[in-house]
Amino acid sequence: MSMAAEERSLRAPWVLTAPALMLFVGVLLIPLAMTVMLSFHDWGQYKGIEPVFILKNWHEIATDPYYAEMFWRTFRIAILTTLLTALLGAPEAYILNRMSGRWKSFFLLVILGPLLISVVARTLGWALLFGGNNGLVNKLLMSLGLIGSPIPFMFTETGVVIALAHVMMPFMVLSVWAALQRLDPQIENAAMSLGAGPATIIRRIIMPQIMPGVLSGAIIVFSLSASAFATPAIIGGRRLKVAATLAYDEFLNTLNWPLGAAVATLLLVALVLIVVGSNALIERRYAEVFR
Amino acid sequence: MSRNGPLALIFHTVFVIVMVAPILVVCLVAFTPEGYLSLPTNGFSLRWFRTIANYPEFIHAFWVSLGLGALSSLVALLFAVPAALAIARYRFRGRDVLAALFLSPLMIPHVVLGIAFLRFFTSAGLGGSFAALIVAHVIIVFPFALRLTLAAATGMDRTVEMAAVSLGAGGWTLFRRVTLPLILPGVISGWALAFIQSFDDLTMTVFLAAPGTETLPVRMFLYIQDNIDPLVTSVSACVIAITMAALILLDRFYGLDRVLAGKGDTGR
Amino acid sequence: MAYLELDRVAKQFGTQTVVDDFSLSVGKGEFISFLGPSGCGKTTTLQMIAGFLDPTRGAIRLEGKDLTAIHPAKRGLGIVFQSYALFPHMTAAENVAFGLEMRGVPRNERAERVRAALAMVGLAGYEDRHPRRMSGGQQQRVALARALVIKPSVLLLDEPLSNLDAKLREEMQIELRQIQRTVGTTTILVTHDQNEAMSLSDRIVVMSQGKIEQIGTPQQTYEKPASAFVSQFLGKTNDFAGTIDRTVAPTQLVAGSWRAPAPAGLGGPVTVSVRPERIGFGDTGLGAKIITRIFQGNHWLFQCDSECGPAIVIRQNDGKAQPAEGDAVRLTWRAEDMSVRARADA
Structure with a gap:
């Protein structure tokens, strides 16, 4: 390479990425930094935000059991949602993958399509289905004899987890689906020719290979569920607070921005640690097998 | 020929019903002739669709959403296409860090972004403005625009460009006549996916929107917070119908599987 | 005496006939190649023997017993797939041991047979490697060891060498022939490569459009082609x-x-x-x-x-x-x- 060409290829990437880089520094990194700073500011009912450096908000979050309970609830909902999507989504992806061409693409569209439909509309649907003690879901479960008395879904964690699992399900199906696509199409025949039955094939051959897909789907679902806003706000209502709805309240109702910023910062840090940590774990676990 | 057993098919049927039920129930309730939430058991009626006309704030919010989605996706692409080309073709120091930065809005909870932008734009005196919404949406749709453009640029045959250079093309002509047409499918689907992402966002926008700049999801959310009545179901039904139409178009012209594969990677 | 017998076997997908009127007697220990261009029905025939597809008409018999009535998992055939279909999450040794495990072979005997099988294909010392960390040729050998370790009644090879480069392919051909001679397993090879078919097999079945064009020794099919197709296809x-x-x-x-x-x-x-x-x-x-x-x-x-x-x-x-x-x-x-x-x- 000539000197001029070499210099050009050194400069070119920076020239091309400079606009986007400036955009991200200017209106993403700076606002995020401002939010972290905000969490250290003081706030009073009448004096508003005072730009000082104190640990008051962090101290409050650390000592007031209300926040511990709220964060525990947030993560409990996210974990249950993740489990539910994995337990139902992974088998469904497998079943889909075994269907023949036309049905496969049709049902894939039916299951993944909701991904692009407004979260508000989908959650509204669950609110209608749950709708108090004589909602459709309760009527159906009771007429099937599965339950004796109506289960409260609205304004409960059960309801939030169900609706959230529905919203997140496409991510899990898609992730497992992608893992299934990487399977050798002859792998089941190979196992069968060696004498393995259907249950053995699923347990010994399929499950270990789609596990990375399930896990990466779980990370996506977990992080989106833990920071979900619309579904907990509509199904959970005002009393069942999670991190996102609490921050919303602090900002737009109580107007205690510094405290809301602290809650948001904590949520961000916790999620980044969890996601980065589990990604690293998964990668190490499967490095040998799936490069 | 399906290789699934009866148990698997029962599971599948229940699964699909549960996936479709909430969307279906919204669309059905929208057609109720009654004045309260109910399934249209006594015939279908369009009265709640007509009622939308009496609520100009919904119609206004729709136009805001449409304009915001179209514009922010376009602006995002203006930044994303050069960045994608740089990341796809050059191995330079800081490349991985840059790529991670550009995809980071996927990992940052939207509630945090909403708070950060609210703080930022309020300090800048732009609180509640349409311009602030555009900038904020550019950031959240950027990863989608970047990812699909990047895929197209990475998959592109570089020798075609070399051939063009050998024939005397260079600079802007090279980009406009050779590179851009080759990555165009990726760019267009990146735009479409970015648009859907922007059109659907509630969590971040709810912090930034003021009366007059409320988007449709925000308007619907605020309405549901007060009360749930058939009106919001008819609005939702319209949104669902529009999304479906866009999906069908996208599928016809580009292939939905590719778009969905791009969206499904959120968070990585 | 026929060891494996295909009697007027046919396969239809919808209205399309993929294999028609396929009759063949294979002797014990024989090495047979199904040779033909892609889409000639050779792989379909192999899959019917393996049991992954059911014939529309006709019978497949092994030592006089109807094979089509037996579930593929119970047929006891060894198969090497074109893609090898190795289990990527298992080591080479675990891959080879899988079939023995399914047969309830005790652990000690299993380990011994796995070691012997890997040694036979020249992979002693590679027991703990995962397939993704092996070259194409090595993966191919693991697949062969995995198929042979269960002492199959028939070894089925579905284009096993087509993913290897030319030089390696030639080496593997020689090795495959030697191994087959040593263990004496009746073998059916599906291939579109006439050199491969000629250098490996005792007899070649030349196929075109679902039909048998000629069955004969490599010399017979080369020197006395029964049809224009055979003479054109073989060199x-x-x-x-x-x-x-x-x-x-x-x-x-x-x-x-x-x-x-x-x-x-x-x-x-x-x-x-x-x-x-x-x-x-x-x-x-x-x-x-x-x-x-x-x-x-x-x-x-x-x-x-x-x-x-x-x-x-x-x-x-x-x-x-x-x-x-x-x-x-x-x-x-x-x-x-x-x-x-x-x-x-x-």
Whole structure:
């Protein structure tokens, strides 16, 4: 390479990425930094935000059991949602993958399509289905004899987890689906020719290979569920607070921005640690097998 | 020929019903002739669709959403296409860090972004403005625009460009006549996916929107917070119908599987 | 005595017949190749033997027992897939052990047999490698060991060498043949590569469009192709249009100015097939002009324009002078080097 060409290829990437880089520094990194700073500011009912450096908000979050309970609830909902999507989504992806061409693409569209439909509309649907003690879901479960008395879904964690699992399900199906696509199409025949039955094939051959897909789907679902806003706000209502709805309240109702910023910062840090940590774990676990 | 057993098919049927039920129930309730939430058991009626006309704030919010989605996706692409080309073709120091930065809005909870932008734009005196919404949406749709453009640029045959250079093309002509047409499918689907992402966002926008700049999801959310009545179901039904139409178009012209594969990677 | 027998086997997908009227008797220990272009039904036939597909008609018998009634997991056949289909999450040893485990072979015996199988394919010391960390050739060997360790009644090979590069493929061919001779397993190989089929098999089944074109030893199919398809598919060949002339006695076979005593049982228009390496230059015979002459090291390749259309001639490089481009020559061959078929198009 000539000197001029070499210099050009050194400069070119920076020239091309400079606009986007400036955009991200200017209106993403700076606002995020401002939010972290905000969490250290003081706030009073009448004096508003005072730009000082104190640990008051962090101290409050650390000592007031209300926040511990709220964060525990947030993560409990996210974990249950993740489990539910994995337990139902992974088998469904497998079943889909075994269907023949036309049905496969049709049902894939039916299951993944909701991904692009407004979260508000989908959650509204669950609110209608749950709708108090004589909602459709309760009527159906009771007429099937599965339950004796109506289960409260609205304004409960059960309801939030169900609706959230529905919203997140496409991510899990898609992730497992992608893992299934990487399977050798002859792998089941190979196992069968060696004498393995259907249950053995699923347990010994399929499950270990789609596990990375399930896990990466779980990370996506977990992080989106833990920071979900619309579904907990509509199904959970005002009393069942999670991190996102609490921050919303602090900002737009109580107007205690510094405290809301602290809650948001904590949520961000916790999620980044969890996601980065589990990604690293998964990668190490499967490095040998799936490069 | 399906290789699934009866148990698997029962599971599948229940699964699909549960996936479709909430969307279906919204669309059905929208057609109720009654004045309260109910399934249209006594015939279908369009009265709640007509009622939308009496609520100009919904119609206004729709136009805001449409304009915001179209514009922010376009602006995002203006930044994303050069960045994608740089990341796809050059191995330079800081490349991985840059790529991670550009995809980071996927990992940052939207509630945090909403708070950060609210703080930022309020300090800048732009609180509640349409311009602030555009900038904020550019950031959240950027990863989608970047990812699909990047895929197209990475998959592109570089020798075609070399051939063009050998024939005397260079600079802007090279980009406009050779590179851009080759990555165009990726760019267009990146735009479409970015648009859907922007059109659907509630969590971040709810912090930034003021009366007059409320988007449709925000308007619907605020309405549901007060009360749930058939009106919001008819609005939702319209949104669902529009999304479906866009999906069908996208599928016809580009292939939905590719778009969905791009969206499904959120968070990585 | 037939060990594996396919009796008028047919497979239809919808209205499309993929394999039709396939009958074959395989002797114990025999190495058979199904040879044909892609889409000729060879893999479908293999999959019916394996049990992944059910035949629409006909019977498949192993030692006289109906194989189609047995579930694929219970047939006890060893299969090497084109993609190898190794289990990526298991080590080489675990892959090989899987079939033994399914058969309830005790752990100690299993370990011993796995070690022996890997040693047989030249992979001693690779027990703990994962397939993704192995080369294509090594993966291929693991697949072979995995199929052989269960002592299969029949070994089925589905284009096993097609993913390897040319040099490695040749090495593996030799090795495969040696291993098969040593263990004596009845083997069926599916391939589209005629060299592979010829160098490995005892007999070749040439297939085209779902039908058997010819069954024979490699020499038979090469030297006496039963149809135009076989002669074209198995290497280069020259097809000359000729006629049987009955106006003279004895009747003569005429192709241009080449003539020979006519073979019995044929009359009228015929096709004369001669391999390029069997044609020589002589004083009499088919008139031709040399268009191009290409030197290829151990032989010369001539492309000629003959009285009966284009012709290819291959001559060993024996150090003697060869005709030059533009020379007029006479092409000649011995009667036993040609095969004569009635011409269908006339």
